[in-house]
Amino acid sequence: MLLDRIVEEIHSGGPIGFDRFMEIALYDPGGGYFATGTLRSDRAGDFLTSPEVSPMFGETIARFVAAERGRVGVPFSVVEMGGGSGSLLRALLDALDPRAPAFAVERSKAAQASISATVPEAEIIDELSDVRGVIVANEVLDNMPAALVVRRGSEWWERRVAGTESGLVLVETEPRPDVVVWADRFAGPIPEGGQVEVQLQAGTWVRCHVELLQAGAMLLIDYGDSAENLENRRSEGTVRTYRKHHLGPDPLAEPGATDITMDVNFSAVVAAAEDAGAGVEFLRQDDFLNEWGLGERLAALRHDVVVAARDGRTMDQLKLKNRVIEAETLLHPRGLGDFRVVVCRK
Numbered sequence: 001m002l003l004d005r006i007v008e009e010i011h012s013g014g015p016i017g018f019d020r021f022m023e024i025a026l027y028d029p030g031g032g033y034f035a036t037g038t039l040r041s042d043r044a045g046d047f048l049t050s051p052e053v054s055p056m057f058g059e060t061i062a063r064f065v066a067a068e069r070g071r072v073g074v075p076f077s078v079v080e081m082g083g084g085s086g087s088l089l090r091a092l093l094d095a096l097d098p099r100a101p102a103f104a105v106e107r108s109k110a111a112q113a114s115i116s117a118t119v120p121e122a123e124i125i126d127e128l129s130d131v132r133g134v135i136v137a138n139e140v141l142d143n144m145p146a147a148l149v150v151r152r153g154s155e156w157w158e159r160r161v162a163g164t165e166s167g168l169v170l171v172e173t174e175p176r177p178d179v180v181v182w183a184d185r186f187a188g189p190i191p192e193g194g195q196v197e198v199q200l201q202a203g204t205w206v207r208c209h210v211e212l213l214q215a216g217a218m219l220l221i222d223y224g225d226s227a228e229n230l231e232n233r234r235s236e237g238t239v240r241t242y243r244k245h246h247l248g249p250d251p252l253a254e255p256g257a258t259d260i261t262m263d264v265n266f267s268a269v270v271a272a273a274e275d276a277g278a279g280v281e282f283l284r285q286d287d288f289l290n291e292w293g294l295g296e297r298l299a300a301l302r303h304d305v306v307v308a309a310r311d312g313r314t315m316d317q318l319k320l321k322n323r324v325i326e327a328e329t330l331l332h333p334r335g336l337g338d339f340r341v342v343v344c345r346k
C-alpha cells in the first residue's frame, strides 16, 4: 500500500518534505492518484476543468494560437502539457485552420489513453524538446509538488510529513536553504503562523519550458493569484483535496486516493518566465477569453436563443441555451473567470 511505503521512507530517513509526499501521493507508479486508476478530470471523476465544461474553451484558445502562428510563422506546433482527457486539444485542433502538428505530454497513463482515443493525430511524447508554436497547460501547475513553510516570528520553519501511530502528521523542522530563498522572495505578506506553499518545482518547470520554446507562446492557466492577493488565504495555506467535485479529506489522510492541489503563486510563475527570457502578460481567464472572442460568441448565442424561440424551434433553443450556460460558466467572475492566465511570449 502507498501509505506503508511512505511510512517506511519516513522511518528510514526521517520526516519527508511535503513536496516529496505530494510526488508519491500523486505520481508514484505503484499507487499515485494520477499514475493509477481512471481518468480524474471528467464528469465521472473528481473535478471538472474548463475544457470539460465546454469545447468553446479550446475554440477560443485556437484563435490565440492562430494569431501566434501569424506572428512567428511556420514550422509551428501545438503542445499540450498535462492534457487530461484530451478535450482541450481536440476542440483547439478542430477550430484551427489549417491544423498544426500536435503533441501531448502527460504523466497519467489513464489520461494518455484518453488523449490517444480523443486526439489520435496527436503524438504522445515523454518530454518536450525544442519547440516553435504554442504550449498550453491548463490546471497543471496547481498539482506540482510543493514544500510547506510556516512563519514563526521572523523565521520560516518547514512543515514535513512524519508518521505517528495514528497516521501521518505535519511537523515543524529546520527549512532547506532553497525553500527559504523562495519563501523570502515570493511568500508575500504572511501573518504569524501562516502557511505558504513553496512552489519550487512549478518555477523550475516554467523556466525549463520557456527555455525550450524557440518562438511562440506558452499559455499557463490555473487558479491562484499574485503573492499579495493570496494574503487573505494565508492563515492556513491553500493546500486542499477534491473528491467527486467537492472538497475532499485532509491531504495526509488518504495518499493516492485524492487529488492534492493548491493556489498557484503567480508572482513566482511570472518571475520564472521572465528569468527565462519571455515577455509576460498576466491576466484573468474572463479577460483573456473575452480578448479572444468568447464574449462576442456569447452575445451571438444569446441572440440565436431569442431567434430560435421566436421561430418555435424548441430543440434548437434548448441546445443554444446550454451553450450559453457553458460560455457563462467559463466567464463567471467568481468561478472559472477568476482563474489566472499567464501568456509567455518569445
Ligand SMILES: C[S@@+](CC[C@H](N)C(=O)[O-])C[C@H]1O[C@@H](n2cnc3c(N)ncnc32)[C@H](O)[C@@H]1O
Residues within 6 Å of the ligand: 034, 041, 049, 050, 051, 052, 081, 082, 083, 084, 085, 088, 105, 106, 107, 108, 111, 137, 138, 139, 140, 143, 144
Ligand atoms: C488537474 S489535471 C488537468 C487536466 C487537463 N489539463 C484539464 O484541464 O482537464 C492535471 C493533469 O496534469 C498532469 N500532470 C501533472 N504534472 C505534469 C507534468 N509535469 N507533465 C505532464 N503532465 C503533468 C496530471 O497527470 C493530470 O492529468
